Amino acid sequence: MLTLQNITIKFGGLTAVNEVTAAIETGVIFGLIGPNGAGKTTLFNIISGVYAPTSGTVLFNDQNITGLPPYKINALGISRTYQNINLFSKMSVLENVMVGCHTQSDSGIFASVLRTKAQQIEENTIKRKSIEILEFMNLADKVNYTASNLSYGEQRRLEIARALASAPKMLLLDEPAAGMNGREKEELSETIRKINAKGITILLVEHDMKLVMNVTHQICVLNYGKKIAFGDPEQIQKDENVIAAYLGGGIDV
Amino acid sequence: MVIQLIIGALMIGSVYGLVGLGYGLIYKASGLMSLAQGDMLMIGAFLGLTFYKHLQLPFIVALLLTMLIMFSLGMVIQRVLVTTLLKKGAATVYVILCTISISMVLQNVAMFAWGTNVMQFPPIFKKSVINILGYDLVPENLLALGVAITCMIALHFFMTKSKFGTSMRAAAQDPMAASALGINVPVTRGASWGIACMLAGGIGVVVGPIFGVYMSMGSMIGQKAFAGAVIGGYGNMYGAIVGGLFFGFVETFVSAYLTSNYKDFISFAILILVMIIMPTGLFKEQVME
Amino acid sequence: MLNKIKTNKVASIAILLVAAVVAVMLRERYLALILCFICINSIAVTGLDILFGYTGQVSFGHAGFYAIGAYTSTLLAKNFGLNPLFTIIIGMIVSMIFGIIVAFPAAKLVKHFLSLLTIAFGQMVFMFVSVTDKLTNGYSGILNIPDVSIFGYPIKSNQAYFFFLLIITGLVLLFKRNLINSRVGRAFIAIRENPHAANGIGINVRFYKIVAFAASAMLTGLAGALYAHLVGFISPDTFMATQSNLFMTMLLFGGIATFLGPVIGSAILVVVTELMQSLVSYQMLMYALFILAVLFYLPNGVVGIAKWAKEMLTTKRQGKSRVNTTEYHN
Numbered sequence: 001m002l003t004l005q006n007i008t009i010k011f012g013g014l015t016a017v018n019e020v021t022a023a024i025e026t027g028v029i030f031g032l033i034g035p036n037g038a039g040k041t042t043l044f045n046i047i048s049g050v051y052a053p054t055s056g057t058v059l060f061n062d063q064n065i066t067g068l069p070p071y072k073i074n075a076l077g078i079s080r081t082y083q084n085i086n087l088f089s090k091m092s093v094l095e096n097v098m099v100g101c102h103t104q105s106d107s108g109i110f111a112s113v114l115r116t117k118a119q120q121i122e123e124n125t126i127k128r129k130s131i132e133i134l135e136f137m138n139l140a141d142k143v144n145y146t147a148s149n150l151s152y153g154e155q156r157r158l159e160i161a162r163a164l165a166s167a168p169k170m171l172l173l174d175e176p177a178a179g180m181n182g183r184e185k186e187e188l189s190e191t192i193r194k195i196n197a198k199g200i201t202i203l204l205v206e207h208d209m210k211l212v213m214n215v216t217h218q219i220c221v222l223n224y225g226k227k228i229a230f231g232d233p234e235q236i237q238k239d240e241n242v243i244a245a246y247l248g249g250g251i252d253v
Numbered sequence: 254m255v256i257q258l259i260i261g262a263l264m265i266g267s268v269y270g271l272v273g274l275g276y277g278l279i280y281k282a283s284g285l286m287s288l289a290q291g292d293m294l295m296i297g298a299f300l301g302l303t304f305y306k307h308l309q310l311p312f313i314v315a316l317l318l319t320m321l322i323m324f325s326l327g328m329v330i331q332r333v334l335v336t337t338l339l340k341k342g343a344a345t346v347y348v349i350l351c352t353i354s355i356s357m358v359l360q361n362v363a364m365f366a367w368g369t370n371v372m373q374f375p376p377i378f379k380k381s382v383i384n385i386l387g388y389d390l391v392p393e394n395l396l397a398l399g400v401a402i403t404c405m406i407a408l409h410f411f412m413t414k415s416k417f418g419t420s421m422r423a424a425a426q427d428p429m430a431a432s433a434l435g436i437n438v439p440v441t442r443g444a445s446w447g448i449a450c451m452l453a454g455g456i457g458v459v460v461g462p463i464f465g466v467y468m469s470m471g472s473m474i475g476q477k478a479f480a481g482a483v484i485g486g487y488g489n490m491y492g493a494i495v496g497g498l499f500f501g502f503v504e505t506f507v508s509a510y511l512t513s514n515y516k517d518f519i520s521f522a523i524l525i526l527v528m529i530i531m532p533t534g535l536f537k538e539q540v541m542e
Numbered sequence: 543m544l545n546k547i548k549t550n551k552v553a554s555i556a557i558l559l560v561a562a563v564v565a566v567m568l569r570e571r572y573l574a575l576i577l578c579f580i581c582i583n584s585i586a587v588t589g590l591d592i593l594f595g596y597t598g599q600v601s602f603g604h605a606g607f608y609a610i611g612a613y614t615s616t617l618l619a620k621n622f623g624l625n626p627l628f629t630i631i632i633g634m635i636v637s638m639i640f641g642i643i644v645a646f647p648a649a650k651l652v653k654h655f656l657s658l659l660t661i662a663f664g665q666m667v668f669m670f671v672s673v674t675d676k677l678t679n680g681y682s683g684i685l686n687i688p689d690v691s692i693f694g695y696p697i698k699s700n701q702a703y704f705f706f707l708l709i710i711t712g713l714v715l716l717f718k719r720n721l722i723n724s725r726v727g728r729a730f731i732a733i734r735e736n737p738h739a740a741n742g743i744g745i746n747v748r749f750y751k752i753v754a755f756a757a758s759a760m761l762t763g764l765a766g767a768l769y770a771h772l773v774g775f776i777s778p779d780t781f782m783a784t785q786s787n788l789f790m791t792m793l794l795f796g797g798i799a800t801f802l803g804p805v806i807g808s809a810i811l812v813v814v815t816e817l818m819q820s821l822v823s824y825q826m827l828m829y830a831l832f833i834l835a836v837l838f839y840l841p842n843g844v845v846g847i848a849k850w851a852k853e854m855l856t857t858k859r860q861g862k863s864r865v866n867t868t869e870y871h872n
């Protein structure tokens with residue numbers, strides 16, 4: 001589904017991602033782990049179009065998407081969440097998800113201004129679909145809350161809901177469990193599996209190793225921008241390079 | 254003819270440069286924008302006029318006194334109004350709006366205090382024309398040029414050589430690190446607003462005898478200075494001067510050889526073109542998201 | 543349920559009161575003129591609201607669009623004898639085209655530089671109409687602008703023009719509400735709230751910023767054209783930077799990004815300006831104080847206070863109010 005070929009990005013003198021090559025197959029839950037500063041978020045930013053890589057190509061379903069702007073990449077079917085929550089904070093929970101439906105609807109300016117029949121029907125569909133997604137993400141009772149008034153965990157779930165609203169083929173989750181308590185994390189694992197069961201390929205960055213080992217099918221490990229290991233969770237847990245990197249990198253496993 | 258034009262262009266250009274330098278200073282130090290610089294120049298001109306003409310103080314005293322008052326005014330505006338606004342969580346656009354209302358207040362205050370007529374600033378020199386190397390030059394023009402250049406050089410040395418200037422630059426570059434090093438960041442920010450107003454006010458005193466002193470004298474100068482600051486690379490002190498000089502030359506030569514009606518129109522058109530083609534300005538400062 | 547009835551009651555009483563005041567005002571030519579000004583400013587400020595309030599793109603140059611609408615319609619009606627009803631529409635479209643032209647560079651710039659670009663644009667329009675004597679008659683302005691006529695009946699009285707404006711203002715507000723409560727409106731607000739996230743979720747940020755500029759310029763241009771045919775005289779004085787700042791003051795004072803904010807802000811500032819006719823020299827000071835009051839004490843304007851008051855009444859028993867009067871609309 002997604003192929004990364006020799007992706008490199010440099011910020012000034014710093015090589016944040018260094019010659020990373022990986023292939024993510026359709027339907028898997030793919031984990032991307034590594035110590036802080038390893039370049040995971042940067043890689044997400046490259047896939048989603050925030051940065052163009054210095055060199056290398058990103059293929060999505062055999063289409064070259066390297067350097068396309070984020071909104072086009074989203075329209076092609078890659079949706080993401082952010083490590084630092086990036087909600088539309090003064091909009092309501094429902095409106096946040098409705099914005100997510102942008103690419104799934106096409107009423108233009110004139111139809112909107114004149115409120116044509118077709119536009120009204122589309123609006124109703126958007127609303128219904130958004131509420132369904134919020135129910136799925138267990139936020140149905142918060143639809144009218146202002147996004148910024150949600151708890152941390154709820155905001156993370158809302159980001160996932162918004163991303164799902166754009167009907168992605170692939171979902172990128174950047175540390176979705178950060179700031180969640182144990183129960184919320186368990187629910188999150190369950191949700192990730194359920195999303196995957198709908199046929200959505202998932203690329204997951206997460207520091208909580210229990211969660212990662214639990215839900216992912218394949219894992220790629222980055223350290224200082226370089227890919228140092230790839231395999232299924234058992235292989236990764238035994239990999240010496242990985243153990244060394246984590247001991248050296250000093251992150252809590 | 255051309256020499257006189259060049260002197261005129263240098264004079265008005267360095268006025269723009271000096272006022273524009275204030276914009277850059279404020280932007281560098283606080284990431285904010287003040288639209289009141291032009292009216293600071295106007296207030297400076299009125300203060301200078303009052304000290305020189307009505308209180309009969311020597312010109313240099315009038316100039317320095319005005320600069321002192323303007324410094325305090327700028328500092329007060331930053332410390333009292335701007336900081337309060339930022340503390341309330343207002344976006345930077347609201348600070349711009351605040352400075353717009355300050356400029357309205359200043360114009361109204363000037364109107365109450367000094368009236369709406371153009372006031373003549375008495376000549377500073379006995380001779381109305383002096384002859385240098387065969388060219389007839391207006392001494393007030395030379396004075397304005399001289400004061401502008403002196404201020405620029407003084408500011409350059411203040412910023413690079415003095416302890417306070419270095420702290421100001423440090424605070425502008427990295428406020429967190431600077432305050433960790435014991436630099437009083439709020440004070441340096443206030444001082445940058447103060448210096449910006451001081452420069453504008455001081456230059457107001459010297460252009461008074463050239464243009465006359467009136468309520469709206471600052472608005473066009475302020476905007477041109479702004480344009481200069483932008484094309485020079487907003488936030489870059491030296492760029493502001495180059496940009497200001499550029500507009501000084503554009504308007505002087507456009508009105509001498511092309512059209513005097515459209516000289517301002519052309520200046521603004523150039524500004525917009527530069528913003529489209531080279532949004533980072535000549536000195537490549539960051540202006541985009 | 544009870545609350546709903548109560549609000550409806552309050553709303554009906556308010557509408558009746560306004561209608562009564564309007565009826566009384568319409569009996570006098572001068573008072574009717576004030577109502578016309580309120581409508582015209584409401585339209586212009588609604589335009590600014592779409593851009594600044596909803597999309598988060600500031601403009602300190604809207605007087606430029608106001609001028610473009612006014613001069614285009616005036617010149618076409620006067621020089622070619624076209625029907626003003628038609629030239630007003632052309633004025634609106636020309637203004638929109640300028641909106642799009644400004645938007646192309648503007649959509650790339652961040653706040654400060656956007657402010658500057660829009661100031662420069664406003665100044666350029668002002669200078670152009672001031673010095674292009676042959677076309678605009680320069681500082682002296684243009685007199686005897688023809689009246690709007692509908693089916694051959696000229697609208698001569700201020701009273702009749704008010705009803706004409708009332709219909710247009712109503713339509714503008716309706717269209718604005720529709721636009722804001724749509725996919726396009728949500729894209730605007732998303733851009734204001736978080737342009738990066740908006741881009742990431744599939745919104746072409748640049749495109750929608752340009753759309754917002756176009757819509758905004760169109761409405762302000764419409765207002766300018768309507769102004770010209772109401773007053774029958776235009777000169778550059780009306781289109782100075784002060785006018786842009788006045789639109790901004792009306793918007794902020796009424797309440798930004800609200801349905802009625804632009805109308806309330808326009809009404810209050812028009813009325814206050816009229817009341818202060820004899821104190822013209824204090825006018826600027828007054829506008830400045832209005833802006834400062836909003837900046838320091840009422841970031842959400844009059845509508846913000848009204849919302850807060852309503853919240854207080856309805857949620858008294860539940861304790862905390864959800865509407866925060868001191869929160870800025872960044």
Ligand SMILES: Nc1ncnc2c1ncn2[C@@H]1O[C@H](COP(=O)(O)OP(=O)(O)O)[C@@H](O)[C@H]1O
Binds near residue numbers: 038043
């Ligand atoms: N826009 C940028 N400019 C400069 N350096 C950056 C930028 N984005 C990320 N980096 C650097 O790239 C490295 C990788 O960061 P990141 O991808 O956020 O790591 P991770 O998500 O794995 O913790 C870090 O050293 C970070 O400082």
Ligand SMILES: [Mg+2]
Binds near residue numbers: 040041042083
């Ligand atoms: Mg990260």
